[in-house]
Amino acid sequence: xIGVNAIACVPRxxxxxxxxxxxxxxxxxxxxxxxxxxEALSTDLEPAWTWDAGRAAAGPIAIxxxxxxxxxxxxxIAVLRRDSGQLIWRARLKGPGASGPLFEGETVYAxxxxxRGAVHAYGLLTGKRRWSRAVGPVVGPLALGEATVYAxxxxxxxxxxxxxRGHVRWQRSFTGPLRSGVTHVGVHLLVASDDSxxxxxxxxxxxxxSTAADGAPYHPPAITGTLLVAASPDGIVSGYALPxxxxxxxxxxxxxxxxxxxxxxxxxxVVTLDGHLWRIPLNTPAWxxxxxxxxxxxxxxxPVWDGVLIGTVAGDIVFLRGESVEPVWRxxxxxxxxxxxxxxxxxxxxxxxxxxxxxxxxxxxxxxx
Numbered sequence: 001x002i003g004v005n006a007i008a009c010v011p012r013x014x015x016x017x018x019x020x021x022x023x024x025x026x027x028x029x030x031x032x033x034x035x036x037x038x039e040a041l042s043t044d045l046e047p048a049w050t051w052d053a054g055r056a057a058a059g060p061i062a063i064x065x066x067x068x069x070x071x072x073x074x075x076x077i078a079v080l081r082r083d084s085g086q087l088i089w090r091a092r093l094k095g096p097g098a099s100g101p102l103f104e105g106e107t108v109y110a111x112x113x114x115x116r117g118a119v120h121a122y123g124l125l126t127g128k129r130r131w132s133r134a135v136g137p138v139v140g141p142l143a144l145g146e147a148t149v150y151a152x153x154x155x156x157x158x159x160x161x162x163x164x165r166g167h168v169r170w171q172r173s174f175t176g177p178l179r180s181g182v183t184h185v186g187v188h189l190l191v192a193s194d195d196s197x198x199x200x201x202x203x204x205x206x207x208x209x210s211t212a213a214d215g216a217p218y219h220p221p222a223i224t225g226t227l228l229v230a231a232s233p234d235g236i237v238s239g240y241a242l243p244x245x246x247x248x249x250x251x252x253x254x255x256x257x258x259x260x261x262x263x264x265x266x267x268x269x270v271v272t273l274d275g276h277l278w279r280i281p282l283n284t285p286a287w288x289x290x291x292x293x294x295x296x297x298x299x300x301x302x303p304v305w306d307g308v309l310i311g312t313v314a315g316d317i318v319f320l321r322g323e324s325v326e327p328v329w330r331x332x333x334x335x336x337x338x339x340x341x342x343x344x345x346x347x348x349x350x351x352x353x354x355x356x357x358x359x360x361x362x363x364x365x366x367x368x369x
Contacts, residue, residue, distance in 0.1 A: 013086065013087045013088070013089075014081055014084070014086035014087055014088050015088075016088050016089075016125040016126070017066035017067065017081070017125065019066075019125070020064045020065060020066055020067055020103075020106075020124055020125065021064075021065055022063075022064040022065045023064075023103060023104040023105070024062035024063060024064060024069070024101075024102055024103050024104075025102055025103070025104045025144040025145070026102070026143070026144070026184070027059070027060065027099070027100060027102070027141035027142075027143070027181065027183070027220050028060055028100075028141075028220070028260065028300075028340070029060070029063070029342065031183070031185060031222070031223040031224070032222050032223065032224050032262065032263040032264065033220070033222040033260045033261060033262045033263065033300060033340075034222070034262040034263055034264040034269075034302070034303050035342060035344070036302050036303065036304050036309075036341075036342055036343035036344065037262075037264035037265070037303045037304065037305070038305055039304050039305055039343040039344065039345070039346065040304070040305045040306065040346065041304050041305070041306075041307075041309075041319060041329075041343050041346065041348065041362075042346065042362035042363070043319065043328050043329040044362060044363040045329065045331075045348060045360040045361065045362055045363070046360060046361060046362075046363050047358070047359070047360055048085070048347075048359045048360060048361045049084060049085030049359050050085065050356050050357065050358050050359070051070075051078075051080055051085045051087070051356065051357045052354075052355065052356050053070040053072050053076065053078060053351070053355045053356065053357050054070075054072025054073065054074045054075075054076045054078075054097075054355045055072060055073055055074040055354075055355050056072060056073045056074075056338075056353070056354075056355045057070065057071070057072060057073070057100070057338070057339050057351040057355055058071040058072055058073050058096070058097030058098060058099055058100060058113075059071065059097070059098075059099040059100025059101075059141060059339065060100040060339050060340065060342070060351075061100060061101075061339075061342070061349060061351060061357060062100060062101045062102060062103055062108070063082070063342060063344050063349060064082065064103065065082070066081065066082050066083070067079050067080065067081065067082055067088070067124065067125070068080045068081075068082050068085075068349070068357065069101045069103060069108055069124075070100075070101070070351075070357060071093070071097035071099070071100060071101050071110045071111075072097050072355055073096045073097050073355075074096065074097075074355075075092050075093045075094070075095060075096055075097065075112070076090060076091075076092060076093065076097070077090065077091050077093060077097070077101060077108070077110045077120070077122065078090040078091075079108065079124065079125070079127065080357070085357070085359065088125065088127070089126070089127030090127070091122060091127055091129065093110060093112045093118075093120060094112050094116060094118055094120075094132065095112030095113060095114035095115075095116055095117055095118070096112060096113055096114055097110065097111070097112060097113070098111040098112055098113030098117065098137070098138040098139065098140075099111050099113075099138065099140055099141040099142055099181060100141060100339075102141075102142055102143075102144050102149075103124050104144055104163075105124075106123060106124050106125070107121050107122070107123065107124055107130060107163070108121070108122050108123075108124045109121050109142055109144065109149050109163075110122070110142075111138035111142050111151055112138065113137045113138045113139065113154075114137060115136075115137055116134060117134070117135060117136050117137040117138045117153065118132050118133055118134045118135060118138075119132070119133050119135055119138065119142065119149055119151050119159075119161055119166070120132045120133075121149075121163070121166060130166075131165055131166035132166070133161055133166040133167075133168070135151055135153060135157075135159045135161075136153040136154070136155050136157065137153055137154045137155065138151050138152065138153055138154075139152055139153060139154045139177070139178055139179060139180075139181060140152055140178070140179065140180045140181020140182070140219075140220065141181035141182070141183075141220060142181065142182065143181070143182040143183060143184035143189065144163065144184065145184040145202060146202060146203070147162070147163045147164065148160050148161065148162065148163055148169060148202070149161045149162075149163050149166075150182040150184060150189055150202070151181075151182065152178040152180075152181050152182050152191055153177075153178065154177045154178070155177065156173055156174045156175065156176055156177050156178055156193070157171055157172065157173050157174070157178075158171070158172045158174070158178070158182060158189065158191055158200065158205060159171045160202070160205065170204055170205045171205070172200060172205030172206075172207075174191070174193055174198065175193070176193045176194055176195075177193065177194065178191050178192065178193055179192050179193060179194060179216055179217065179218050180192040180217050180218055180219055180220050180221070181220055183220050183221065183223070184202060185223055185242065187201065187202055187203070188200060188201060188202055188208065188242075188243060189201075189202050189205075190221065190223075190228065192213060192216075192217045192221075192230070193213075193216075194216045195212060195213055195216065196210055196211065196212055196213055197210065197211050197213050197217070197228075197230070197240065197245055198210045199242070199243055199245055208243065209243055209244055209245040210245065211240065211245040211246070211247065213230065213232070213238075214230075214232065214234070214236040214238040214247075214250050215232025215233065215234030215235070215236045216232050216233065216234065217230040217231065217232050218232065218233060218258070219231070219258070219259055219260040219300070220260050221260065221261065222260055222261040222262055222263045222268065223242070223263075224263045224282070226241055226242045226243075227239055227240070227241065227242065227248070227282060228240045228241075228242055228245075229261045229263060229268045229280075229282075230261070231253075231257040231259075231260065231261050231270055232256075232257060233256040233257060233258060234256070235252060235253050235254055235255050235256055235257060235272070236250060236251070236252060236253070237250070237251045237253055237257065237261065237268065237270050237278070237280065238250040238251070239268075239282070239285065249285045249286075251278075251280060251285055251288055253270060253272050253276065253278050253290070254272070254276075255272035255273050255274040255276060256272065256273040257270055257271070257272055257273070258273060258298040258299075258338075259271065259297075259298060259299050259300030259301070259340060260300045260340075261300070262300055262301050262302065262303050262340070263282070264303035265303070266281065266282050266283065267279050267280060267281055267282065267303075268280040268282060269301045269303050269308060270301070271293070271297045271299075271300070271301045271310060272297070273296060273297060273298065274296065275292060275293040275294055275295040275296055275297050275312075276290040276291070276292055276293070277290060277291050277293055277301060277308065277310065277320075278290045291323060291325055292325070293310060293318075293320075293325055294325065295310065295312040295313070295314065295316060295318075296312060296313040296314065297310060297311070297312050297313065298313055298336060298337075298338050299311040299312075299337050299338050299339055299340045299341075300340040301340065302340045302341045302342065302343065304319075304343055306321055307319055307320050307321040307322070307328070308320050309340075309341045309343070309348075311337030311338075311339070311340065311341050311350065312335065312336075312337060313335050313336040313337070314332075314335045314336070315332055315333045315334050315335030315336065315337060315352060315353060316330060316331075316332055316335075316337075317330065317331045317332070317333065317337070317341060317348075317350055318330050331350075331360070333350060333352035333353075333356070333358055334352045334353045334354045334356070335352070335353045336353045337350065337351070337352060337353060338353070339351045346361070346362045347359060347360070347361050347362075348360040348361075
C-alpha cells in the first residue's frame with residue numbers, strides 16, 4: 001500500500017497505464033444499479049491489496065480496465081492502478097467530496113458539496129486539472145451524457161456543464177432542495193425532491209413530466225427499459241413508467257431503505273435497514289418476498305450471476321445463494337459498509353467504514369455465466 005499526505009500539488013507515485021479503454025459514466029456502473037449481475041464470483045477469494053482512500057467514501061468507486069478512482073469526504077480524489085493498488089495521482093478538491101467519480105475518455109469528473117460546491121474535471125491518467133466550475137453544494141451523483149456533465153444542488157437547481165471546458169450550458173431551478181442527484185436516461189434527466197420526481201429534457205432542462213413521489217427517494221433509482229424503481233427511507237418501493245412517470249405499483253417493505261434498488265433477472269432487489277432482503281418480480285410485484293438476513297444494512301444489495309452480496313453496518317460482507325441466509329462466503333472489515341460491493345471480472349471491490357478500498361481476487365478461475 002502506498003500513501004502520501006495530501007498536498008497542493010498532484011503527486012504521481014506509480015507509472016500510469018498506457019491508456020484506459022473502459023468508461024464509468026453512470027453512478028453505480030449502470031442504470032439498473034447492478035453492474036455485477038452477470039459476474040460469476042468464486043468462493044475461493046484471497047485479499048489482493050488495500051488502499052486508504054480517506055476518511056470515508058463520498059460514493060461508489062469507478063472501476064476501469066486498468067484504473068480505480070475514488071473520491072472521499074475529506075476532499076480527496078485519487079486514481080490507482082487496478083492491478084496493484086498503487087497510487088498514480090491524488091489531488092485535493094475545494095470541498096468535501098459529494099459523490100462517487102465518473103470517467104469517460106481521458107477525463108474524470110468529481111463534485112464537492114460544501115457551500116462553495118463545484119464540479120471538477122481532471123486528466124484521468126495525468127491528474128492535470130482541466131477545469132473547475134462553482135455550482136453550489138452538489139447533492140448525489142453526477143451524470144454524464146451528450147458531452148455534458150449534469151449536477152444537482154441542495155439549493156434545488158440542475159446545472160448542465162460542457163464536459164470539455166466546464167461552461168454552463170443551462171440551469172434549471174426547482175421548488176425545494178433536490179435529493180438523489182441526477183440520472184441520465186436516453187434524452188432525459190431524472191431528478192427528485194423531497195416529495196416529487198421530475199423528468200426533464202437533457203438538452204435544455206425543460207420539464208416534460210412530474211409526479212408525487214412515494215416518500216423521499218434519497219438515492220438514485222434503478223432503471224430497466226421503460227420502468228423506473230425507486231426506494232425511500234419511508235420504506236416504500238415504487239415502480240414508475242417512463243417517460244410518463246405514471247405510478248405502476250407500490251410496495252411497503254415495512255422498514256427504511258437507505259440504498260438504491262438493484263435490478264437483475266427481471267427482479268428488483270431491495271434491502272432494508274433491519275436486514276430484510278426483498279426480491280420483487282417486476283412483472284408481478286404482488287408476489288414480492290423477503291428473507292430476514294439478521295444484519296443491519298445501509299448499502300444497496302449487489303446481485304451477481306448466482307446470488308447476491310450484502311455489505312452490513314457491522315462490516316460483514318456476505319455472499320448468499322438462493323433463498324438461504326447462510327453465507328457461502330464471508331469476510332469482515334471495518335464497518336459501516338455504506339457503498340454496495342462491486343464484482344468486476346471475478347474481482348471483488350469493497351469500501352469499508354474507514355474509507356479503505358479492499359480488493360479480493362479469486363484463487364481459482366471463476367465460472368463463466
